[in-house]
Amino acid sequence: xxxxxxxxxxxxxxxxxxxxxxxxxxxxxxxxxxxxxxxxxxxxxxxxxxxxxxxxxxxxxxxxxxxxxxxxxxxxxxxxxxxxxxxxxxxxxxxxxxxxxxxxxxxxxxxxxxxxxxxxxxxxxxxxxxxxxxxxxxxxxxxxxxxxxxxxxxxxxxxxxxxxxxxxxxxxxxxxxxxxxxxxxxxxxxxxxxxxxxxxxxxxxxxxxxxxxxxxxxxxxxxxxxxxxxxxxxxxxxxxxxxxxxxxxxxxxxxxxxxxxxxxxxxxxxxxxxxxxxxxxxxxxxxxxxxxxxxxxxxxxxxxxxxxxxxxxxxxxxxxxxxxxxxxxxxxxxxxxxxxxx
Numbered sequence: 001x002x003x004x005x006x007x008x009x010x011x012x013x014x015x016x017x018x019x020x021x022x023x024x025x026x027x028x029x030x031x032x033x034x035x036x037x038x039x040x041x042x043x044x045x046x047x048x049x050x051x052x053x054x055x056x057x058x059x060x061x062x063x064x065x066x067x068x069x070x071x072x073x074x075x076x077x078x079x080x081x082x083x084x085x086x087x088x089x090x091x092x093x094x095x096x097x098x099x100x101x102x103x104x105x106x107x108x109x110x111x112x113x114x115x116x117x118x119x120x121x122x123x124x125x126x127x128x129x130x131x132x133x134x135x136x137x138x139x140x141x142x143x144x145x146x147x148x149x150x151x152x153x154x155x156x157x158x159x160x161x162x163x164x165x166x167x168x169x170x171x172x173x174x175x176x177x178x179x180x181x182x183x184x185x186x187x188x189x190x191x192x193x194x195x196x197x198x199x200x201x202x203x204x205x206x207x208x209x210x211x212x213x214x215x216x217x218x219x220x221x222x223x224x225x226x227x228x229x230x231x232x233x234x235x236x237x238x239x240x241x242x243x244x245x246x247x248x249x250x251x252x253x254x255x256x257x258x259x260x261x262x263x264x265x266x267x268x269x270x271x272x273x274x275x276x277x278x279x280x281x282x283x284x285x286x287x288x289x290x291x292x293x294x295x296x297x298x299x300x301x302x303x304x305x306x307x308x309x310x311x312x313x314x315x316x317x318x319x320x321x322x323x324x325x326x327x328x329x330x331x332x333x334x335x336x337x338x339x340x341x342x
Contacts, residue, residue: 001026002324005262009324014308014332019143019167019291019320022191024255031254032193035247047223049246052253056186059256060198063190064165064182065175072199072240075248077166078103079213080183080199081137083240084162087210088135091115095133095159097123099314101143104164104183108137127153135160140168144314146275146291148172155179160205171271171290171322173264180205186248189290189322191255195248201237209240217243267323274321274330281334292319299337306336 002009007025015023024032038044053073061068074080085107088094094108098120108118121129123142127150130136136159138149146167154161155178162181168174170189176182182200186192201209211218211233218241219225220234233239276286282294293316300317303310310319310333319333 002326004324005267007258011324012309014306014329016319016321016325016329016333017309017311018188018322018325019146019318020188020311022170022188022322023324024191024193024251025258028191028251028254032247032251035250039247044246049244049249050222052246052249053244056192056196056249056252056256057198059253059260060169060184060186060190061200062260063169063174063256064184064200066177066182066200069236069238070200070202072201072237072242073244073249074197074199074240074242075195075245076103076197077101077164077183077185078107079242080197080240081162081164082107083199083209083212084181085111085116086212087208088116089208092117092135093133094118094135094137095126095130096120096137097126097139097142097149099123099142099144100137101139101164101166104137104139104162108135123147123149126150127157130154130157130159130161133159135162137162137164139164139166140174141172141289141291143167144318145293145316146287146289146318146320148289151176160208167291170259171267173268176200177202181209186252186256190252190259192252193245193248193250195245196252199237199240201240211240213242214239215241215243217241262323270323271321271325274325274327275319277327278319278321278330278333281330282337290321292321293317294319294337296337302336302339303333306332306339308333308336 011023058068061071160180163179165184180202186196187194216226271290300312
């Protein structure tokens with residue numbers, strides 16, 4: 001058991017894989033387990049989960065710097081990006097970074113029959129070229145390698161902007177009220193169960209957002225919209241809600257308010273400090289990201305053999321440093337990578 005930022009974690013030594021799956025605080029896992037126990041004994045009611053949904057929505061909104069009334073809930077990034085992709089006008093020109101996670105790009109590529117085009121450019125050129133297009137879509141922190149998008153340049157680019165915050169929110173301080181859309185999933189850096197995701201919509205971007213999965217939970221009063229027409233959706237971003245994955249929001253409601261209460265600068269220093277220390281020990285320059293991608297021959301195999309949990313993305317070993325990681329985790333990873341290296 002480790003203690004980090006006031007919470008206890010059952011994270012094992014050498015777990016550097018948060019960019020794939022985050023480890024919850026013990027208290028969060030207990031909250032989900034208690035909900036499962038209520039489920040198995042028939043002790044829950046459907047409306048009883050509404051509070052968890054509201055709490056997780058508000059906390060995520062605070063983490064990205066928007067009003068909760070602008071946030072819709074969902075289960076995955078691709079579902080929510082799909083509502084934007086379905087709403088863009090015919091012939092919309094979309095620019096994305098080469099190597100972008102496909103949950104952000106495939107929904108737009110699937111609109112090719114309407115003349116929607118998707119152009120890939122190098123990550124370093126995206127902000128500069130975004131103004132040539134109608135819409136720029138990019139992860140704030142790139143999944144494969146941890147590169148951080150130039151948010152200031154994107155804000156000034158003149159195109160609409162959709163940001164995927166999945167690999168950023170939770171360790172990178174953010175204030176994204178200017179973006180047209182911000183989407184993010186909770187099961188990585190937000191230490192929640194898979195099945196909770198959120199989409200922030202700027203009011204003047206609603207015309208480019210279609211509630212293609214309109215459902216009872218998107219109603220102004222969800223419990224008064226379970227039967228019969230006419231369509232009667234909520235007046236705010238809840239009109240884009242998908243029906244909640246209950247257990248996921250129970251976990252998110254326990255995890256996100258705590259994350260939102262932390263000193264975000266201190267969290268950032270901790271996570272990036274460990275990642276840059278790992279690079280320094282390998283005689284590599286700092287990158288200022290909590291995600292480290294290593295193009296070192298045999299690194300992934302050595303890490304796996306030593307019991308270090310990480311991932312392989314784009315042919316490179318990907319390691320991620322979060323709040324529960326320590327200098328010992330970094331030292332163990334470096335020893336594994338450099339052992340018997342010729």
